[in-house]
Amino acid sequence: xxxxxxxxxxxxxxxxxxxxxxxxxxxxxxxxxxxxxxxxxxxxxxxxxxxxxxxxxxxxxxxxxxxxxxxxxxxxxxxxxxxxxxxxxxxxxxxxxxxxxxxxx
Numbered sequence: 771x772x773x774x775x776x777x778x779x780x781x782x783x784x785x786x787x788x789x790x791x792x793x794x795x796x797x798x799x800x801x802x803x804x805x806x807x808x809x810x811x812x813x814x815x816x817x818x819x820x821x822x823x824x825x826x827x828x829x830x831x832x833x834x835x836x837x838x839x840x841x842x843x844x845x846x847x848x849x850x851x852x853x854x855x856x857x858x859x860x861x862x863x864x865x866x867x868x869x870x871x872x873x874x875x
Contacts, residue, residue, distance in 0.1 A: 794836045805835045816845055828853045 809822045809831055818824075822831045830851045841847045 794833050797832065797836070801836070805832055808835055812841075816841070 805822075810820060812818065812831070813820050813822075819826065829847060830853060834847060834851045837851075839848050839851070
């Protein structure tokens with residue numbers, strides 16, 4: 771199946787019952803209008819769910835967009851915008867968002 775079609779199918783399946791992360795403080799309807807096509811392009815290129823609110827992302831793409839970041843050559847996004855539920859939020863005791871050691875309870 772074409773990756774774009776697969777991504778679109780995933781988006782249609784996951785849009786229902788998805789809540790967005792809180793938007794950055796200076797978020798406006800105009801920024802949302804700019805964000806949507808940017809995110810769709812990123813999602814299509816990387817085979818992500820077209821719904822930026824999909825729970826399996828564990829990532830705040832609106833804040834990443836607002837900060838002007840992009841993934842690196844390997845497709846990895848900066849850890850700064852991971853949500854706490856991200857499976858790699860803490861690696862080997864290191865909080866990947868803060869760069870400090872954090873031990874699981």
